[in-house]
Amino acid sequence: MPASPSTARAINDRLALRLLQQEGPLTAGQLKQLTGLSRPTVADLVERLTAAGLIAVVGEAGEQRRGPNAKLYGIVADRAHLAALDIRTEGVSVVVSDLVGAVLAEASVPIDGDTGTGPAVEQAVALVERVVKEAGADRLHTVGIGAPGLIDPASGELRDSTGLPEWHRRLVAALQDRFPEARVNVENETNLAALAEQRDGAARDRDTFVLLWLGHGTGAAVVLDGALRRGASGGTGEIGFLPVPGTSGLPSAVDCEGGFHSLGGSAAVVELAGSYGLSPEGDAVHEPLAVEVVREAVALASGDGGAGVAASDVARPASAAGEQAAAMRTADSGDDADTARPLDDPSARADRHPDTDTPVASAEPSRAHGTVASAGRFLDALADRLAIGVASVVAILDPGCVVLGGEVGQAGGDVLARRVEERIRRMSPLATVVRPSGLGGAAVLRGALLTAREAAQDELFAPPDR
Known part of the structure; x- marks a missing residue:
């Protein structure tokens, strides 16, 4: 049955808007070419969309040799303003953009763990108000929020999760009260990070992959056949609760320890x-310390720490005499040949690998060389740990690609990702590529902005008879 004239017009209008969103400003002739519609039909839809305030002339295309330049039409970016929030246990980050996603203003504020629920909510709301004002926006059309914890798939609300600050849940209601006309959408932070990595990051060429979030906590997001999978209760990817060997006990329903x-x-x-002697300075353990120590270890193992040692050549936990000898030769490569120490040299130190309790031979002809060897062994041990979680995901889902996300995954880069991939290759018959995050912690905010933009455009670009 052919579509009615009104339905056909709505479909054509939506197609044109999507093209303008993806390609940027276009002429009527370019719209005709890309849509396959006739010239009169394109002229009609341009007139309708202009009258509706959705598109406007934004310039001219001067490629024509004769006659007037063609008008360029683009989406009216200030038709709606959007906000994206990344809520962490230690603070909030906010971005405000226009309808096409151009960032107009952004800011962050730390929120101390001792701050009460009311003051914490007030701090966060005040930050959003300030950023909205700096962006020159009168109101918000859509707000996208990324938060840790479970999102109820039926209500879309952040569920009460033990261990998360109460102000997280209160903030959503407070924002809705402050911006009553805005549509406020909440999504799990790891899910948003995965959407951003698929659109702009390490998974651009994948419609099936898993993102392993490595930050203050751990989590996973599952994208299968291009769709984000949330599960029956919104808990798909709660890998922090996965029982694994090497811990002091088992997790509980209220504690992932x-x-x-x-x-x-x-x-x-x-x-x-x-x-491994690589502890950063500081008394408290926060996410930045983990990022710092991983980044420093990667720099040392990559040769950026002054020793010029390739990541693949750094000393590894003892598993074979040949690997030990190669590691020792590498650790001593900066010294004269006659200063290199054999494995049985009394000055060599036998350490114990903290995860496997196997001997690890090392030598320290200088402090720098010892640090390089320690960095390599630390990265190996970390890869051993991460491979346990990755192998479990691979065995069940066979995603073909795992992205090490979050700030820690980004800090580990190819050096850490390659180590994890090597272990998965030995542990599983399922071919799996392991990649570092392309966006790091910024992926959450990017994902929140993408979902806010899509929600706003879906409403504003919707057929009038829907």
Whole structure:
């Protein structure tokens, strides 16, 4: 049955708007070419969309040799303003953009863990108000929020999760009260990060992949056949609760301690680094410390720390005599040949690998060389831990690609990703590519902005009879 004239017009209008969104400003002739519509039909839709205030003339195309320049039509960017929030346990980041996603203003504010619920909510709301004002926006059309914890798939609300600050849940209601005309959407932070990595990051060429979030906590997002999978209760990817070997116990329904979180969370990463003498300075364990120690270890293992040692050549935990000898030769490569020490040299130190309790031979002809070897062993041990979680995901989902996300995943870069991939290759018959995040922690805010923009455009570009 052919579409009615009104339905056909709505379909054509929506197609033209999507093209303008994806391609940027276009002439009527370019719209005709890309849509396959007739010249009169394109002329009609341009007139309708202009009258509706959705598109406007934004310039001219001067490629024509004779006659007047063709008008360029673009989406009216200030038709709606959007806000994106990244809510963390330690603070909030906010971005305000126009309808096409151009960032107009952004800011962050730390929120101390001792701050009460009311004051914390007031701080966050005041930040949003300030950023909206700096962006020159009168009101917000859509607000996208990324938050840790479970999102109820039926109501779309942030569920009460033990261990998360109460102000997280209160903030959503407070924003809705402050911006009553805005549509406020909440999504799990790891899910948003995955959407951003698929659109602009490490998974651009993948419609099926898993993002392993490595930050203050751990999480995973699953994208299968181009669609984000949330699960029956919104808990798909709660990998922090995955029971794994190497922990002091088992996780509980209200505490992920003892699960994969105990191996891959920021506190666990910093503690592991400390066992190799790589602890950063500071008394408290926060996410930035884990990022710092991983980044420094990668720099050392990559040769950026002054020793010129390739990542693949850094000393590894003892598993074969040949690997030990190669590691020792690498660690001593900066010295004269006659100063290199054999494995049985009394000055060589036998350490114990903290995860496997196997001997690790090393030598320290100088402090710098010892640090390089320690960095390599730390990254190997971290890759051992991460591979446990990745292998579990691979065995069940066979995603073909795993992205190490979050700030820690980005700090680890190709050096850490390559180590994890090597272990998965030995542990699983399923071919799996492991990649570092292309966006790091910024992926959450980027994903929140993308979902806000799509929600706003879906409403503003909707057929009038829908």
